[in-house]
Amino acid sequence: MDEAAEADPPERPGTDHSAAAERIRRARAEAAALAESLTRQWDGVVDAAALTANDDEHDPEGPTIAWEREQLRAMRERVRRELADLDRADRRLRDGVYWTCEGCQGPIPAERLSARPTARTCIGCA
Numbered sequence: 001m002d003e004a005a006e007a008d009p010p011e012r013p014g015t016d017h018s019a020a021a022e023r024i025r026r027a028r029a030e031a032a033a034l035a036e037s038l039t040r041q042w043d044g045v046v047d048a049a050a051l052t053a054n055d056d057e058h059d060p061e062g063p064t065i066a067w068e069r070e071q072l073r074a075m076r077e078r079v080r081r082e083l084a085d086l087d088r089a090d091r092r093l094r095d096g097v098y099w100t101c102e103g104c105q106g107p108i109p110a111e112r113l114s115a116r117p118t119a120r121t122c123i124g125c126a
């Protein structure tokens with residue numbers, strides 16, 4: 001019998017620190033790759049806009065480029081927020097409050113954090 005192990009407080013299932021850290025790290029890598037791809041697309045759209053800037057105003061590409069830029073701008077904004085949320089999740093994990101709801105100080109269900117590693121509240125407080 002390993003008495004030291006028995007003396008440890010029982011861990012809630014799914015509240016594995018390293019598994020959570022790995023999920024955050026992976027989500028961060030994905031978001032960073034997406035941010036990079038969006039930046040490249042943005043540069044491409046800006047280049048295309050520069051090329052057509054001297055065309056007359058009836059250029060059929062005009063509205064498309066404006067629309068594309070707006071889509072890219074919105075997506076980049078979302079990814080930036082996601083990266084900030086992931087940094088915050090990482091800090092919460094290091095501070096030992098990752099599984100604690102910011103609203104009611106109750107536990108955040110492990111399944112919720114598996115599905116959404118940046119969650120900071122339980123479902124009731126969301």
Ligand SMILES: [Zn+2]
Nearest residue numbers: 101104122125
């Ligand atoms: Zn709560």
